[in-house]
Amino acid sequence: MSDIARLKGQLNSLASDTKSTANNLSGFTARFGQAVGRVQSTIGGTSTRTDANIIQTLKAAENQVKAASQALQQASTALQRYSAQL
């Protein structure tokens, strides 16, 4: 098997794994968002720095995980496109 054929197989496999991780992250983001909502509804009306910090950190994480999920989706698409060209 040539290096290119081997690479093609690896890329297809990686594209599939990457998409699967992206979907898992997407599901995690949804559950995480619900948990953040519950935390926010409990302490959202308070004004202590600790409370504000935890909400800010949770929201930042929610956004970062969404970004990671999107980047993984894009990587999966790019891998499939490139693999098809080989």
Added chain:
Amino acid sequence: MASDLLALCGELASISRTVQTMSAELHARAAELDRQAQHTARVAGLRGHGAVGALSAAARACRSAARTLGMVNQSSRQFIAHAGGGGATRPAGGSGAQPAAGQCTAANRAESAAGYETITNNHGEVFHMVPLGDVDFSDNPVIDSGKGGAKPNDYDWMVQAWKDTIEPGVARGMTGDDFYAIDAANQSDDFRRLGPVYDQFYGGDAIHLSGTGAGFWDVDGGRHRIDAARRLGIDRLPCRIN
């Protein structure tokens, strides 16, 4: 109000556990994406430029998310401690019994101020059970052999031996001397000896971390062991924190 706070602490504890696992998974995924990007660049050259770029971007996004999730873990623990829901330093054990000299037992485990479980060895040194999602050495990745020419499979064996034999043995009260005695009885080969593994986790060669802990720790010593643990799906290791 107290029940609201209790429920909130419970919610945050649940979030903390989940993000710890997810953070470790994202770190592992980032490492895999980086490896594949390098491999694709080597094999495909310029033709693979788009795929390599997408892989690298995804790795960066995963790493960034993992770090932020590490911060969530840390912040959640701090919030719970602040709210009085746990995580503050507690006295070791519950019976008042002191650990015997030369022992590093489950009985002298306590919760650290940072919220990590801790183990104290017979020299009074404290080791924190640090979730690997809280550890970062992406600016200094493992690319070389370890001390004495140890290879990745040697590190895999070492970390698995810690998980399968040393950690449960220590929990039952075994000491470094006990593991060296087993090695002597078995005439074990270099890189397959339990005594040095004990030292690598609970002795002078233990993993060293430093930093503020605001989301992740820097690794001053032990990158190969942490790298091996991530490969093996082990999510926390005992570390000395400076």
